[in-house]
């Protein structure tokens with residue numbers, strides 16, 4: 371396997387959880403654990419992005435975000451990666467296409483919070499994403515209604531999997547998407563940055579480190 375790419379067995383179902391993680395926080399960890407339980411996934415890869423194509427403000431350096439992400443996300447079935455840097459991709463549609471070429475016998479599922487479903491119609495080739503991989507959406511405070519009413523949700527409403535069948539998502543053929551109302555953790559990177567940013571996040575991790583083990 372190429373350096374920077376996790377080992378994966380043929381037939382496995384991998385959830386892809388892309389993010390800026392600027393900084394990573396308890397909300398990211400929480401939805402990752404919920405997604406592992408809910409969607410019939412074998413593993414989750416965090417994709418720490420070189421930069422969200424829609425965000426004008428550049429994030430903290432990738433190495434800093436990778437180190438912090440590895441510190442908060444400790445789980446035997448989760449890999450924290452900078453795959454997009456190795457692939458040379460930024461747009462999610464390009465990343466997914468490249469991974470499917472690299473791993474033809476692996477199933478990928480795109481994971482995101484409700485705020486990103488609300489914005490999905492602004493992403494490059496967003497319909498291609500919906501047409502190629504199942505998509506798991508996790509509730510986020512304040513974004514449940516806008517996500518459900520969003521252009522992407524409406525366009526793909528016939529392909530929505532009922533919450534009770536969520537464990538089938540990983541083995542479903544696209545288009546297929548599922549919104550799950552997980553218990554919500556009201557944290558965001560924006561708020562952490564506003565409250566002192568990275569040093570404050572590190573301090574909080576030092577204090578609560580035990581709960582993430």
Ligand SMILES: Nc1ncnc2c1ncn2[C@@H]1O[C@H](COP(=O)(O)OP(=O)(O)OP(=O)(O)O)[C@@H](O)[C@H]1O
Pocket residue numbers: 388389390391392397398401481482483484485486508509510511555556557558559560561
């Ligand atoms: N508290 C949360 N609950 C559910 N999903 C979340 C939460 N925080 C982040 N996410 C999801 O995690 C992924 C990565 O998010 P990101 O790294 O942008 O964090 P963020 O807190 O949204 O950051 P920012 O405030 O800078 O936009 C996105 O799909 C986002 O929807």
Ligand SMILES: O=C(O)c1ccc[n+]([C@@H]2O[C@H](COP(=O)([O-])O)[C@@H](O)[C@H]2O)c1
Pocket residue numbers: 387388389390391417419421422423424425460461462463486492493494
């Ligand atoms: O492909 C796009 O056009 C696109 C637009 C906005 C966001 N994304 C991806 O969505 C993921 C979440 O981004 P963020 O900044 O909300 O953490 C991350 O993997 C981004 O690369 C992708």
